[in-house]
Amino acid sequence: MLRLEKLAKTYKTGDQALQAVDIEIPESQVLALIGPSGAGKSTLIRCINRLVEPTSGKVYLGDTELTRLSSGGLRRERRRMGMIFQEYALVERLTVMENVLSGRLGYVGFWRSFMRKFPQSDVDEAFRLLDRVDLAHMADKRADELSGGQRQRIGICRALIQNPALLLVDEPTASLDPKTSRQIMRLICELCRERRLAAIINIHDVALAQMFVQRVIGLRLGSVEFDGPPSGLTPEVLTSIYGEEDWEATIETVDDDDVATQ
Amino acid sequence: MMPTQDLAGSKIWQRRSGRESLFHWILWLLGIAIFAYCWQQISAATTWFFVWDAPRIADDIWTRATPPKWEYITQLGKPIWDTFNIATLGTIFALILAVPVAFLAARNTTPSRLFIRPVALLIIVSTRSINSLIWALLLIAIIGPGVFSGVVAIAIRSIGFCAKLLYEAIEEIDATQVEAISATGASRWQVMAYGIVPQVLPAFAGIAVFRWDINIRESTVLGLVGAGGIGLQLSSSLNVLAWPQVSLILLVILVAVVISEWVSAKVRGAII
Numbered sequence: 001m002l003r004l005e006k007l008a009k010t011y012k013t014g015d016q017a018l019q020a021v022d023i024e025i026p027e028s029q030v031l032a033l034i035g036p037s038g039a040g041k042s043t044l045i046r047c048i049n050r051l052v053e054p055t056s057g058k059v060y061l062g063d064t065e066l067t068r069l070s071s072g073g074l075r076r077e078r079r080r081m082g083m084i085f086q087e088y089a090l091v092e093r094l095t096v097m098e099n100v101l102s103g104r105l106g107y108v109g110f111w112r113s114f115m116r117k118f119p120q121s122d123v124d125e126a127f128r129l130l131d132r133v134d135l136a137h138m139a140d141k142r143a144d145e146l147s148g149g150q151r152q153r154i155g156i157c158r159a160l161i162q163n164p165a166l167l168l169v170d171e172p173t174a175s176l177d178p179k180t181s182r183q184i185m186r187l188i189c190e191l192c193r194e195r196r197l198a199a200i201i202n203i204h205d206v207a208l209a210q211m212f213v214q215r216v217i218g219l220r221l222g223s224v225e226f227d228g229p230p231s232g233l234t235p236e237v238l239t240s241i242y243g244e245e246d247w248e249a250t251i252e253t254v255d256d257d258d259v260a261t262q
Numbered sequence: 263m264m265p266t267q268d269l270a271g272s273k274i275w276q277r278r279s280g281r282e283s284l285f286h287w288i289l290w291l292l293g294i295a296i297f298a299y300c301w302q303q304i305s306a307a308t309t310w311f312f313v314w315d316a317p318r319i320a321d322d323i324w325t326r327a328t329p330p331k332w333e334y335i336t337q338l339g340k341p342i343w344d345t346f347n348i349a350t351l352g353t354i355f356a357l358i359l360a361v362p363v364a365f366l367a368a369r370n371t372t373p374s375r376l377f378i379r380p381v382a383l384l385i386i387v388s389t390r391s392i393n394s395l396i397w398a399l400l401l402i403a404i405i406g407p408g409v410f411s412g413v414v415a416i417a418i419r420s421i422g423f424c425a426k427l428l429y430e431a432i433e434e435i436d437a438t439q440v441e442a443i444s445a446t447g448a449s450r451w452q453v454m455a456y457g458i459v460p461q462v463l464p465a466f467a468g469i470a471v472f473r474w475d476i477n478i479r480e481s482t483v484l485g486l487v488g489a490g491g492i493g494l495q496l497s498s499s500l501n502v503l504a505w506p507q508v509s510l511i512l513l514v515i516l517v518a519v520v521i522s523e524w525v526s527a528k529v530r531g532a533i534i
Contacts, residue, residue, distance in 0.1 A: 049445055051441055051444065075447045078444075079447040083442065085441075089441065091456060091461070092439070093460040093461065105447065105456065106447025110455070113448075113452055113455065114452075114455050158446070168445075
């Protein structure tokens with residue numbers, strides 16, 4: 001479904017954020033990307049929808065080579081990739097409804113979007129999604145009136161209303177408390193299962209990743225260090241990704257009842 | 263030499279090292295010498311008789327100017343209304359022109375940093391650096407005396423001011439909100455309308471009322487050179503030494519400025 005071939009990114013400053021990364025993701029697989037800060041996790045997902053232009057290598061979404069597309073073609077393909085951000089990245093001064101509907105911008109012409117005249121089917125879908133994340137009563141609130149967890153759920157709605165095939169998720173829980181973090185991760189994974197979406201989730205909380213995903217990739221200094229099931233994350237593997245540390249506590253925090261609810 | 267020195271095992275910290283503080287003292291000495299020299303020059307070029315005479319003249323004008331000629335107020339309604347219109351229309355025209363200039367000048371929205379941005383910055387600098395009174399003088403020569411020259415003078419003078427503040431606001435927006443809108447597949451204009459405009463709207467409204475408030479004050483003097491408004495009355499009253507009229511005009515200007523400050527403070531308070 002998504003295939004990265006020798007994807008590399010070197011920033012103008014000379015930092016090699018990614019070095020020839022090869023990853024292939026089948027339909028509807030949820031994958032966690034772990035690694036220390038600066039390992040290139042954010043760069044990797046931004047290179048997929050080309051918010052960051054990769055230096056070399058190829059990205060295929062289905063049969064389309066994203067790295068070769070013109071700006072018009074890229075816009076069309078971006079509609080198939082929903083993105084969820086660390087600090088939610090909602091437009092603070094717009095209402096919840098406007099934020100959700102902004103996920104449809106790729107499908108609607110400029111004047112219709114400017115006059116906020118979205119097709120009724122889009123509005124219906126927005127209400128359905130808001131209802132799904134229990135925020136339908138918030139539709140007319142301004143985005144900056146919501147709490148962190150609520151904002152992130154709006155961010156999820158905005159990504160899903162694009163009707164994507166793939167979700168790119170950048171540290172969805174980094175600004176949230178532990179309980180809300182689990183709820184958000186559970187919501188994302190449930191929605192992926194319901195809609196048979198593939199997802200790449202950047203996350204630095206290893207225990208949280210282990211709870212919810214089928215596959216984990218560990219990045220270190222811009223290259224893949226580990227690729228396997230969550231159960232394969234032994235202390236030795238974590239040491240190879242993050243460096244020397246006592247890992248037993250981290251792995252043990254995987255809560256039994258949380259795993260059972262999956 | 264660093265401020266922290268190691269002397270006999272104990273670390274001594276001073277704000278400046280020895281050489282730095284010496285340099286500092288020399289700078290102060292130089293400044294005082296320049297000040298003293300300038301004082302002497304100005305003093306030599308002043309006709310002190312007029313200065314000593316100033317309090318008496320001021321007192322004389324004060325007695326002539328009070329009480330203000332209250333019945334003259336009937337002739338000031340139209341001019342102050344003109345002044346108000348010059349400021350308001352000038353501000354509106356300036357904003358219409360400043361918005362595109364600001365977007366072309368902001369680093370994160372300009373189509374070309376190498377070619378278009380410098381042009382936009384040149385427009386900002388050149389319109390800002392010339393006073394509206396001078397613009398008015400030029401425009402009176404070009405389009406003739408009257409209110410319209412005043413409006414255009416105010417508008418031109420304000421473009422640079424508004425565009426500069428606005429482009430700084432554009433450069434300070436949160437880039438991830440823009441990123442999020444781009445990631446949905448939105449077009450360039452949609453990114454502008456959804457990602458950038460909502461973020462700069464409060465700044466825009468604040469700039470607009472702030473500049474309008476300044477323009478009320480600037481347009482009161484435009485009449486001095488013949489560009490319409492209450493300044494015209496002021497200049498003709500001054501010419502015939504009608505001091506009671508002058509004092510009334512100054513009072514009217516004061517009231518107008520206080521009102522405009524009050525309005526702009528209220529509006530800005532409501533936005534922020």
